[in-house]
Amino acid sequence: MELLRPSSLDELDGGVFVAGGTEVVPLLRDGILQTTSLVDLRAIVPRGVRDGRIGAGTTLAELESAQVPDALREACRLAASPQLRRMGTVGGNLLQSTRCWYWRLRYPCRLHGGDRCHAAEGEHREHAIFANDFCVSAHPSDVAAALLALDARLHTSRRNLPLAALYRLPDEADRRTTTLEPGEAILEIEVPPAEASVYLKAMDRRRWSFPQVGVAAARTGARTRIAFAGVAPIPWLLDGETVDAATPLPRTAWKVDVARALLRRALAELG
Amino acid sequence: MKLVVNGEEHVVEVPVETSLAEVLRDELGLTGTKVACNEGHCGACTVQVDGMPVLSCITLAHTVSGRVTTIEGLRDHPLVAAFVRADAVQCGFCTPGQVVSAAALVAASPEPTVDEIRHAMAGNICRCGTYPKIEEAILHWRD
Numbered sequence: 293m294e295l296l297r298p299s300s301l302d303e304l305d306g307g308v309f310v311a312g313g314t315e316v317v318p319l320l321r322d323g324i325l326q327t328t329s330l331v332d333l334r335a336i337v338p339r340g341v342r343d344g345r346i347g348a349g350t351t352l353a354e355l356e357s358a359q360v361p362d363a364l365r366e367a368c369r370l371a372a373s374p375q376l377r378r379m380g381t382v383g384g385n386l387l388q389s390t391r392c393w394y395w396r397l398r399y400p401c402r403l404h405g406g407d408r409c410h411a412a413e414g415e416h417r418e419h420a421i422f423a424n425d426f427c428v429s430a431h432p433s434d435v436a437a438a439l440l441a442l443d444a445r446l447h448t449s450r451r452n453l454p455l456a457a458l459y460r461l462p463d464e465a466d467r468r469t470t471t472l473e474p475g476e477a478i479l480e481i482e483v484p485p486a487e488a489s490v491y492l493k494a495m496d497r498r499r500w501s502f503p504q505v506g507v508a509a510a511r512t513g514a515r516t517r518i519a520f521a522g523v524a525p526i527p528w529l530l531d532g533e534t535v536d537a538a539t540p541l542p543r544t545a546w547k548v549d550v551a552r553a554l555l556r557r558a559l560a561e562l563g
Numbered sequence: 564m565k566l567v568v569n570g571e572e573h574v575v576e577v578p579v580e581t582s583l584a585e586v587l588r589d590e591l592g593l594t595g596t597k598v599a600c601n602e603g604h605c606g607a608c609t610v611q612v613d614g615m616p617v618l619s620c621i622t623l624a625h626t627v628s629g630r631v632t633t634i635e636g637l638r639d640h641p642l643v644a645a646f647v648r649a650d651a652v653q654c655g656f657c658t659p660g661q662v663v664s665a666a667a668l669v670a671a672s673p674e675p676t677v678d679e680i681r682h683a684m685a686g687n688i689c690r691c692g693t694y695p696k697i698e699e700a701i702l703h704w705r706d
């Protein structure tokens with residue numbers, strides 16, 4: 293395997309991108325990602341926060357104390373561990389893969405291109421309560437839920453798009469969970485100001501854990517946007533529906549109660 | 564590739580997929596850095612790069628450009644004696660990583676509150692459960 297360090301966007305040409313490597317390195321080691329060339333993006337992806345635009349190479353630790361809306365700061369503060377927040381970038385965080393143990397252990401499940409969802413038939417206490425008819429995985433990004441509620445936009449090396457359009461639900465024809473194309477790099481994230489925003493997270497211990505359920509709420513004028521982490525195969529925007537629309541699995545019904553309770557608290561905090 | 568570890572420059576030839584932990588332990592013989600989970604969950608492999616705690620098990624050695632500090636470089640740090648005084652060690656496997664994280668914390672905040680300690684040390688898991696003693700060691704690191 294070779295390591296490339298391009299110094300301009302024009303030099304991007306295939307390979308697997310790496311920023312902080314917190315996700316890429318374990319996936320390469322486990323053989324889930326395979327490549328002959330690893331492309332270190334750090335010299336070409338912006339880092340830092342300026343005028344509501346966040347460089348995709350900004351670390352979660354930097355965002356934890358940056359001038360960004362409360363929901364984003366809190367989602368970063370509650371994500372992963374101090375070491376991981378110093379290494380992991382916000383761009384990489386949005387593109388992290390599922391934590392479904394069957395997928396991580398390389399079961400030939402639907403998300404890996406197979407024809408069964410092992411979690412639906414087996415252990416799925418941590419899995420989804422929305423959009424779970426094909427793959428029942430639960431998206432683990434706190435940060436994505438916060439940015440989704442804040443109605444963030446992405447600037448990539450090829451286009452501008454709302455964050456919601458980065459994600460797609462996997463289906464029979466296409467197992468991908470994002471619309472990012474090979475060779476396309478996320479450069480910046482534009483976050484419009486919100487009048488108030490919050491992020492609340494339920495974990496199986498007080499610190500340093502993936503979200504069981506995370507809820508982000510952001511209010512601008514009369515409009516409040518609500519998004520969840522840990523409830524669907526992709527970050528989930530509550531769009532004209534309520535938590536009552538959930539379709540829990542036999543062992544994820546508890547998450548519906550948690551989601552409802554967190555949402556009630558989040559809305560009360562928003563005022 | 565070149566790597567500066569504990570103030571000393573080393574030249575090592577390793578494949579791209581080699582982790583910083585592997586270089587430290589297998590190439591440089593610095594076995595104080597421990598590897599337990601090897602996937603970012605436990606913090607046993609914590610080292611500092613330019614003073615910031617990072618996980619050497621999921622850091623590719625070739626991507627490191629800063630100065631690395633391992634537990635061997637903190638041999639004379641007052642925290643080591645503080646851990647001994649507080650009996651903050653049971654099996655000891657997590658201890659090097661705990662000391663490396665704690666050293667960065669007290670460098671940034673010499674009198675950390677309990678809350679700061681819990682936030683900054685959350686990424687270092689102790690399977691023996693010595694957390695109260697680690698907290699005590701850090702609270703009294705200069706005594």
Ligand SMILES: Cc1cc2nc3c(=O)[nH]c(=O)nc-3n(C[C@H](O)[C@H](O)[C@H](O)COP(=O)(O)OP(=O)(O)OC[C@H]3O[C@@H](n4cnc5c(N)ncnc54)[C@H](O)[C@@H]3O)c2cc1C
Pocket residue numbers: 308309310311312313314315316317333337348349352370371372373376379380381382383384385386387388432433434435436476477478479500501502503602603604
């Ligand atoms: C043990 C553990 C616990 C965690 N807990 C949490 C948690 O509680 N909450 C949470 O939200 N997250 C959690 N995470 C996820 C963590 O925050 C992400 O792994 C990290 O932010 C990814 O950033 P990175 O720079 O290391 O990405 P990398 O590992 O470098 O890359 C991740 C992916 O993004 C791609 N990529 C990276 N940057 C770009 C870019 N600019 N453009 C295009 N593609 C890019 C890579 O090709 C790869 O596919 C956890 C991770 C671990 C390992």
Ligand code: SF4
Pocket residue numbers: 390392393394395401402403404408409410411412419426427428429
């Ligand atoms: S939930 Fe998704 S990732 Fe997990 S086994 Fe089912 S198809 Fe695979």
Ligand code: FES
Pocket residue numbers: 597598599600601602603604605606607608609618619620621
């Ligand atoms: S060995 Fe690196 S985090 Fe566990």
Ligand code: FES
Pocket residue numbers: 651652653654655656657658688689690691692693
């Ligand atoms: S002392 Fe045994 S793991 Fe911490």
